[in-house]
Amino acid sequence: MLRKAGLSANLVKQSFSTTSQARYAVARKFLAKRNFNLAVASGFLLVASYCTFNRKVTIKSDSVPSGSPVGAQFFSTSSMHGNGLSQQQNKQGLYLLSDDQVTAKLRQFEESYFVNRGKGVTRYDICQLPSNNPIEDDRSEKIVQVPIVKQNNVKTTTDWLFWGVYDGHAGWGTSAKLRDNLIDYVISELGVAYKPLNDTTMRTIPSSETIDKAIKTGFLKLDDDIVTKNVEKLLSNPLKAQAAELLMPALLGSCGLVSFYDSNSRNLKVAVTGDSRAILGSLRDGAWTVQQLSIDQTGKNAYEAARILAEHPNEQNAIRNGRVLGSLEPTRAFGDARYKWGKELQTVISNTYFGRQPPPNLKTPPYVTAEPVITTTKINPGNRDFLVMGTDGLYELLSNEEIVGLVVKWMEKEQMFSTKKTLRSYFGKSQNKLPEVRDITKDRASKEAFRRGADTGYFLEDKNVATHLVRNALSNGGNREHCNMLASIPNPLSRRYRDDLTVTVVFFGEDGQPDDMGRLEVNPVATAESVKPKL
Incomplete structure (x- = not known):
């Protein structure tokens, strides 16, 4: 459904948005409607998608203990047939899901969109797999069309x-x-x-440094x-x-990763606050x-640790055991008021409302900032x-090279390019191995993935490439039993084994040619049936 909204300035001619409202609820479902307040946008079109996480719980119960004497009678005040408080709290038996059940779980919240704009972006895929209940991750997307004036007074539009x-x-x-506002x-x-140019709707293009400053200001203003x-x-x-509504976002915390692509300059800016990560896969000379476009900001990052220690001299516990005040792993985050x-x-x-006591080593806050580090990369x-953007739950399980290799194999399968162009990448490799990927990242300060077993291959079963990455992340190098095991562990127990x-x-x-009238299109074969995007 297309909706028009009139706002105060004429920055934006069209806007498209696909934002997941996924909340993995135990006892209730809710659908939160977002209220956008863009003070600088005018006449924009929204594309939004909403879904709720629902869980069906299966309880296995035996009424008579195995090996009981014949004719024995049992009198018990415990819950029968899984009813009562235990069921209400979702206490379950631990059962290994079948292959089909695992696939259904992995694909439950996948989304895929074709970007029919002819401006350098063809498609994007999304997948979420909860471990916490409700899921603590979130995401949002938006496309905005802006009228600009280029050099020599050339008027055009950019996405x-x-x-x-x-x-x-x-x-x-x-x-x-962050989902609703960042x-x-x-x-x-x-x-x-x-x-604006001469009080018109046309906009002049600022310097790259000015754009970076604007992004940082947006992050800091929201925090x-x-x-x-x-x-x-x-x-x-x-x-x-009002206490819960106003205090919870401050007392809790979140990392924030935003990528911004300008179709006119073809510059991709990646702004990171925390330890989520963005990487770029490219085909260069066959x-x-x-290339990692963001650096994990944790207390184990030597630069981040030195920065905080320099800001808090004579406080050796400002960073302890790789954590802020010995407690918080990200050194940059939204919220986390205990450290601010x-x-x-x-x-x-x-004392007045609720909250935890201050950290014991708190002396000269703030220790944590929401200011992002921004990188700029020219896209070809x-x-x-x-x-590939992901929360650290992905990068704990897969290396950067593995992720790019998995996407390349998926692109091959989907015939997105000819394998003849990349034979050098596969020379000497068996077909069940991932292609060679060279890491050209200059700063290697980020944490590495951990691996519990040897590679046995990979899976190519999903039409959604983000789901494909999630499946292979759980598989520990192509082990189906391992994937099924991790996918089967119910929350909150699953949080001990995967994020x-x-x-x-x-x-x-x-x-093709740029098309200002082009619209986002749902890719149905890679979008879950339970997800009903509003276009």
């Missing part, structure tokens, strides 16, 4: 394409806030950076609203009915390469470039 991945921790409240905050600041302004609002009007508020404010909030659609998984894959390429 701004945004993809966001948000890895919440301690709960889902902060990541949901891209919009960035667009608002870009609307200021791209200044300031979460951590500071919402709390000020609550303290000035202390209604406990060989595949991978002073002790006095934390005590007031805890002729190199068959593709972008929430959110993956977005974007394909760049030449797909």
Whole structure:
């Protein structure tokens, strides 16, 4: 369904958005409608998709214990047939799912879209697999058409394409806030950076540094609203009915990863706050390469640790055991007010409403910032470039090279390119191995994936490439039993063995002439039937 919305400025002519509202609920379903407030956009079209996580619980029960004497009678006040509080709390037996059940679980929240705009992006796929209940990950996407003035006073339009991945921790409240607001905050600041030309709708193109500053400002303004302004609002009007809504995004936390592609400049900017990651796969001279476009920001990153220790001299516990104050792993995050508020404010909030006590080593906050680190990469659609964004649950299980190799094999299967062009990549390799991928990343400060077993191959069973990556991440090198085992463990027990998984894959390429009237199109064979996008 297409909807028009009139807003205050004429920055945006058209906007397309596909944002998952997935909440993996135990006792209730809800569908949250988003209210976009873009102060810089005008006359835009929205494309949104919503889905809810639903779980069917199967309980196995035996009424008579095995080996009981004949004729014995049993009198018990415990729950019979799985009814009562145990069932309400979703206490389950541990059962290995069948291959078909695992596939259904992996594909339950997959989405795929064709971008019929002729401006360098052809398709993007998304998949989420919960481990927490509700899932703490989230994501959002948006495409915005902007009228611009190029050199020599040439007037044209450019597409701004945004993809966001948000890895919440301690709960889902902060990541949901990012889902609903972060891209919009960035667009608002870009609307200021791209200044109007002579009071018209046309926009002038700023420098790359100005664009970076706008993105950083959008990140920091949203975090300031979460951590500071919402709390000020609550303290000035202390209604406990508003406490949960205003405080939870501040007390919880989330990493934020946003990729911004400008079809005019063909620049891809990746902004990261936390330890989610973006990598770029490319075909260069017949060989595949991978480049990491973001660096994991944790206390184990030597640069991040040195930065925080320099900001807090004489506090040797500012980073301890690779964590902020010995507790929080990401050194940059949204929310996480325990590492940003002073002790006095934390005590007031805890005593008046709710919250944990301040960290024991807290002395000179803030220790954590939401300011992102931004990289800029020129995209060449002729190199068959593709972008993989994921929460750290993916990169804990697969290396950068493995991810690119898996996408390449999937592209082969889907006949997205001819294998004759990449024979060098496969020389000397058996067909059940991934192609050679050369890592051209300059900064290797990020953590490596861990592996529990030897590679036995890989799977090529999914039409959605993000689902394909999730399946292979669980398989531990192509072991189906291992994949089924990890997929079968119910929450909350599953959190001990795997994290929430959110993956977005974007394909760049030449797909005909630019078409300002082109619309997003759902790819039905790679989109779950339970997901009903509103286009």
